[in-house]
Amino acid sequence: MTDDDPGTAVRRDRFSGGPAREFLSSLAADAAIFEADLAVDRAHTVMLAEQGIVDDAVAGEILAALADVADAGHGDLSDGEDVHEAIETAVIDRIGPDGGRMHTARSRNDEVATCIRFRLREDLLAAVEATLALREALVDVASEHTETVMPGYTHLQPAQPTTVAHYLLSYEGAVARDTARLLDAYERVNRSPLGAAAFAGTPFDVDRDRTAELLGFDGTVRNSMDAASARDFLAEGATACATLATTLSGLAEDLIIFSNKGVVELSDAYASTSSIMPQKKNPDTLELTRGVAGDAIGEATGTLSLLKGLPRAYNRDLQRAHAGVFEIADDVREATAIAAGAVATADWDEPALADAAGDGFSTATGVADLLAMGGMPFRTAHEIVATAAETVSDDDTAEAAAAKVDEATRKVTDEPLSTYVSREDVESALDPATSVASRDSAGGPAPETVADDLAAAETEIETDAEAVAARRESLADAAELLDAEVAGYV
Numbered sequence: 001m002t003d004d005d006p007g008t009a010v011r012r013d014r015f016s017g018g019p020a021r022e023f024l025s026s027l028a029a030d031a032a033i034f035e036a037d038l039a040v041d042r043a044h045t046v047m048l049a050e051q052g053i054v055d056d057a058v059a060g061e062i063l064a065a066l067a068d069v070a071d072a073g074h075g076d077l078s079d080g081e082d083v084h085e086a087i088e089t090a091v092i093d094r095i096g097p098d099g100g101r102m103h104t105a106r107s108r109n110d111e112v113a114t115c116i117r118f119r120l121r122e123d124l125l126a127a128v129e130a131t132l133a134l135r136e137a138l139v140d141v142a143s144e145h146t147e148t149v150m151p152g153y154t155h156l157q158p159a160q161p162t163t164v165a166h167y168l169l170s171y172e173g174a175v176a177r178d179t180a181r182l183l184d185a186y187e188r189v190n191r192s193p194l195g196a197a198a199f200a201g202t203p204f205d206v207d208r209d210r211t212a213e214l215l216g217f218d219g220t221v222r223n224s225m226d227a228a229s230a231r232d233f234l235a236e237g238a239t240a241c242a243t244l245a246t247t248l249s250g251l252a253e254d255l256i257i258f259s260n261k262g263v264v265e266l267s268d269a270y271a272s273t274s275s276i277m278p279q280k281k282n283p284d285t286l287e288l289t290r291g292v293a294g295d296a297i298g299e300a301t302g303t304l305s306l307l308k309g310l311p312r313a314y315n316r317d318l319q320r321a322h323a324g325v326f327e328i329a330d331d332v333r334e335a336t337a338i339a340a341g342a343v344a345t346a347d348w349d350e351p352a353l354a355d356a357a358g359d360g361f362s363t364a365t366g367v368a369d370l371l372a373m374g375g376m377p378f379r380t381a382h383e384i385v386a387t388a389a390e391t392v393s394d395d396d397t398a399e400a401a402a403a404k405v406d407e408a409t410r411k412v413t414d415e416p417l418s419t420y421v422s423r424e425d426v427e428s429a430l431d432p433a434t435s436v437a438s439r440d441s442a443g444g445p446a447p448e449t450v451a452d453d454l455a456a457a458e459t460e461i462e463t464d465a466e467a468v469a470a471r472r473e474s475l476a477d478a479a480e481l482l483d484a485e486v487a488g489y490v
Contacts, residue, residue, distance in 0.1 A: 124329070
């Protein structure tokens with residue numbers, strides 16, 4: 001602005017001072033949407049020129065000034081209420097009052113809503129790409145351990161033997177759903193509010209679909225009041241990130257526990273030592289990964305709390321809705337990458353896992369199943385094995401444990417074990433590896449079943465990767481189109 005026209009593009013010298021000025025400003029936090037705002041300004045200016053609302057020559061001056069602002073960077077902007085005002089002020093400073101024509105037929109309300117969506121869609125795609133890398137790591141390691149028997153737990157108590165592959169694929173399935181949630185959120189984020197103006201539209205003959213095309217959006221948020229005021233997409237994005245972070249937290253917790261039990265060793269790259277106890281190897285990165293979940297849940301909850309009581313249409317509360325979502329999306333993406341690296345480089349102690357797989361009479365369910373297959377009602381079989389469990393110990397041989405099952409059978413049914421199954425079959429069922437191999441129902445841990453699930457997971461990862469690539473290509477095509485259109489004026 002000039003000496004004769006002090007202040008900023010929006011406020012000039014009115015409301016430009018006072019103790020609340022700094023409190024009102026979001027300029028520092030708006031660094032996250034600086035690039036987005038420049039893209040939105042360029043697309044809007046091109047559309048204004050195409051519609052004959054702004055002369056081509058003036059549009060060229062505005063676009064050239066925007067290029068200068070981009071080269072100078074966010075840090076070169078003068079103080080202002082927000083990045084939108086600061087950029088407009090910088091354009092006017094460079095070319096004079098005609099710079100103000102850039103804001104024709106729009107409000108900061110639809111402008112900021114568009115910038116937030118423009119930025120958030122990138123965050124969501126980056127998070128999706130991180131989930132794909134994690135899923136690939138889980139599948140790669142699982143493929144090496146289809147026959148590596150390990151203890152499975154419920155309530156943190158030995159429950160049934162399984163395999164490392166089956167365990168890791170349980171997380172691949174969970175992360176796959178996180179991928180799907182993020183992609184679903186992307187579809188709702190990638191809609192343009194631009195052209196809604198303050199909330200009631202504009203009398204200018206704007207082409208909202210054209211600006212959506214130039215910015216790579218899949219369409220528009222049609223109702224102008226909804227377009228300017230809606231932030232549910234932020235809540236959805238934050239919640240999708242929080243759900244992913246919760247999945248990561250479970251994986252991190254498991255690996256921390258397994259590390260404590262000595263059946264998994266983390267790579268030094270994903271651990272640290274104590275400042276005074278040099279013998280220690282701490283799973284610090286996984287603890288931080290676990291901690292990110294709390295931050296993400298807090299951000300999702302905070303976003304919903306901020307939105308829950310707002311009247312239509314725009315309210316200044318919304319200024320505080322997006323910065324934390326961008327931050328947590330980045331934190332969750334980084335935590336996902338850390339989890340992938342930790343999984344890919346961890347060393348599973350196969351002998352230790354095999355030794356622990358049968359602890360706590362973990363094959364008891366397999367023995368009960370065997371008795372039921374031999375014609376015994378399952379509840380009777382359950383009672384027999386529960387009775388035997390009172391005396392079976394981890395030190396028992398298979399022969400000794402089978403003898404105790406025989407004794408329990410006689411006690412419960414007054415019949416010998418051989419009435420239903422052979423002693424040899426029971427001894428076999430007590431072996432963790434045999435127990436795992438017998439569980440070949442769909443999705444079970446039997447190696448041949450897991451092999452099918454690994455192939456299916458690889459196919460699904462490839463499909464999701466293609467979906468991300470298609471979205472990336474669409475955004476790149478739109479950016480190229482916008483650059484070409486801008487070049488026609490500058």
